Amino acid sequence: MLTPERLADRFEAHRPHVRAVAYRMLGSVSEAEDAVQEAWIRLSRTDASTVENLRGWLTTVVGRVCLDMLRARASRREAPLETHVPDPIVRAIGDRSEGPEGDAMLADSVGLALLVVLERLVPAERLAFVLHDVFGMPFENIAPLVERSVVATRQLASRARRRVQGQAPASEADLRRQRRVVDAFLAAAQKGDFESLVTVLDPNIVLRADGGAATGLSRIVQGAPAVIAQAKAFSHVALSMQVVLVNGHVGVVTRLPDGRVFSIIGFTIAEGRVVEMDILADPERLGRIDVPPRAINNRCRCRPDH
Numbered sequence: 001m002l003t004p005e006r007l008a009d010r011f012e013a014h015r016p017h018v019r020a021v022a023y024r025m026l027g028s029v030s031e032a033e034d035a036v037q038e039a040w041i042r043l044s045r046t047d048a049s050t051v052e053n054l055r056g057w058l059t060t061v062v063g064r065v066c067l068d069m070l071r072a073r074a075s076r077r078e079a080p081l082e083t084h085v086p087d088p089i090v091r092a093i094g095d096r097s098e099g100p101e102g103d104a105m106l107a108d109s110v111g112l113a114l115l116v117v118l119e120r121l122v123p124a125e126r127l128a129f130v131l132h133d134v135f136g137m138p139f140e141n142i143a144p145l146v147e148r149s150v151v152a153t154r155q156l157a158s159r160a161r162r163r164v165q166g167q168a169p170a171s172e173a174d175l176r177r178q179r180r181v182v183d184a185f186l187a188a189a190q191k192g193d194f195e196s197l198v199t200v201l202d203p204n205i206v207l208r209a210d211g212g213a214a215t216g217l218s219r220i221v222q223g224a225p226a227v228i229a230q231a232k233a234f235s236h237v238a239l240s241m242q243v244v245l246v247n248g249h250v251g252v253v254t255r256l257p258d259g260r261v262f263s264i265i266g267f268t269i270a271e272g273r274v275v276e277m278d279i280l281a282d283p284e285r286l287g288r289i290d291v292p293p294r295a296i297n298n299r300c301r302c303r304p305d306h
Helices: 004-026 028-042 054-076 099-106 112-119 123-134 139-146 152-169 175-192 224-233
Strands: 091-093 201-210 217-221 239-246 249-255 261-270 274-282 301-304
Touching: 004 028, 004 054, 004 123, 028 054, 054 123, 054 139, 099 239, 112 123, 112 152, 112 261, 123 139, 123 152, 139 152, 175 239, 175 249, 175 261, 175 274, 201 224, 217 224, 239 261
Parallel strands: 201 274
Antiparallel strands: 091 239, 201 217, 239 249, 239 301, 249 261, 261 274
């Protein structure tokens, strides 16, 4: 058998992959870490010398753990799913010398808009889609996890794929173009120039705000006029804005005057306009998310944009 030290080293080599699977399955940073820890516990109780493909073994184990967690979550969920925003992963935008390619290397590639759609899938559909379409696991290996035939498992992934393609908006991939749109959005918000916001908002934009238990902060707003009305309603609150990467896309962290994070905003941008805004404003969850410190050259005093 492997020594405990050697086993730990082998696990750590695969930790980023295992965490990526868990995060896409759960949409929660803290729950993903719990799933990774459970995978480690199960590995430590196994004779790993008999495991030929450790990466595949860990993917299967963490997939099973996440499936159980999703089923438990579905049975106890009380908050409306429509306004739930998954945990964002926030990164500082890199130095200009690095360029957008360097930024993309540091960021998670799955956008909040996709995670929101994944939240609406039943657990077995989500597992089949994530493991096959995202991580390339064969259906023959997924079928035992969902306790279905290979044909039925293919159908699960196919249903999930149709829902994802039909509901997750396509996003602009170029970070420079994303940044230009977000900067224009913030400039209009800073000036209180709500008419200019029309030029950067898709007519059918969807704004989803998750305020947790905070009364009145959770809502879904659809259409540019309704989103602009929301901006006007919040325009009296002074917030500082920091442009960051949110799940690999240009986004914003807003802070209160005392420095506390007020919200994290993920933008989905297509054809030069904002088509979706996903806003996490739940103070309890925000306190558990790793947010980069404010950079002096990356701040502006702005009105909030939700």
